[in-house]
Amino acid sequence: TQLLEQSPQFLSIQEGENLTVYCNSSSVFSSLQWYRQEPGEGPVLLVTVVTGGEVKKLKRLTFQFGDARKDSSLHITAAQPGDTGLYLCAGARSGGGADGLTFGKGTHLIIQP
Amino acid sequence: GAGVSQSPSNKVTEKGKDVELRCDPISGHTALYWYRQSLGQGLEFLIYFQGNSAPDKSGLPSDRFSAERTGGSVSTLTIQRTQQEDSAVYLCASSLVRTGYGYTFGSGTRLTVV
Numbered sequence: 001t002q003l004l005e006q007s008p009q010f011l012s013i014q015e016g017e018n019l020t021v022y023c024n025s026s027s028v029f030s031s032l033q034w035y036r037q038e039p040g041e042g043p044v045l046l047v048t049v050v051t052g053g054e055v056k057k058l059k060r061l062t063f064q065f066g067d068a069r070k071d072s073s074l075h076i077t078a079a080q081p082g083d084t085g086l087y088l089c090a091g092a093r094s095g096g097g098a099d100g101l102t103f104g105k106g107t108h109l110i111i112q113p
Numbered sequence: 114g115a116g117v118s119q120s121p122s123n124k125v126t127e128k129g130k131d132v133e134l135r136c137d138p139i140s141g142h143t144a145l146y147w148y149r150q151s152l153g154q155g156l157e158f159l160i161y162f163q164g165n166s167a168p169d170k171s172g173l174p175s176d177r178f179s180a181e182r183t184g185g186s187v188s189t190l191t192i193q194r195t196q197q198e199d200s201a202v203y204l205c206a207s208s209l210v211r212t213g214y215g216y217t218f219g220s221g222t223r224l225t226v227v
Contacts, residue, residue: 042218
């Protein structure tokens with residue numbers, strides 16, 4: 001059972017365009033993280049959102065946690081080639097620990113110059 | 114160390130051989146996790162350590178997989194009698210305490226079973 005569904009799976013856009021990727025679940029999470037992974041490297045934590053409805057900004061990236069804490073979105077404004085990578089969302093169900101972090105399959109993002 | 118270190122970075126082994134993968138977490142991080150990442154799949158949880166204890170081994174795919182952690186630091190994941198379906202990237206992560214606030218990952222070990 002895939003607890004976290006990410007969409008789209010693949011996205012290829014031109015430099016300068018905006019995009020949104022989604023992370024959806026029927027489960028409630030106590031917190032949700034977004035990671036970015038480049039080829040040959042491990043995932044790198046971008047942000048953690050904790051409160052329903054929370055919005056966090058990281059330069060051109062805007063992260064939102066759904067009011068019901070079941071879903072999240074990542075919006076990138078004016079995408080750059082350096083944004084290319086695999087974006088993973090991960091939810092903590094129990095508030096901590098191994099049984100609390102479930103990963104989605106990721107969104108492969110390619111930004112073409 | 115400054116980050117999570119994994120070795121080797123790449124490992125090619127023959128089917129049926131045993132392999133050992135090593136993870137050296139960030140100094141002081143008490144929680145350590147092993148995940149497996151296969152093409153087209155998300156990160157699959159394998160095992161979690163709190164200190165030297167493994168309270169959650171539920172993700173280990175079979176009894177050919179085992180892991181240990183010594184001195185609350187270095188961990189070794191051992192796969193016995195490797196099979197081709199074991200081919201994947203094995204990722205280790207650590208966190209300061211048992212937390213849902215994000216992990217620091219190593220770069221992984223790419224295992225290829227031929």
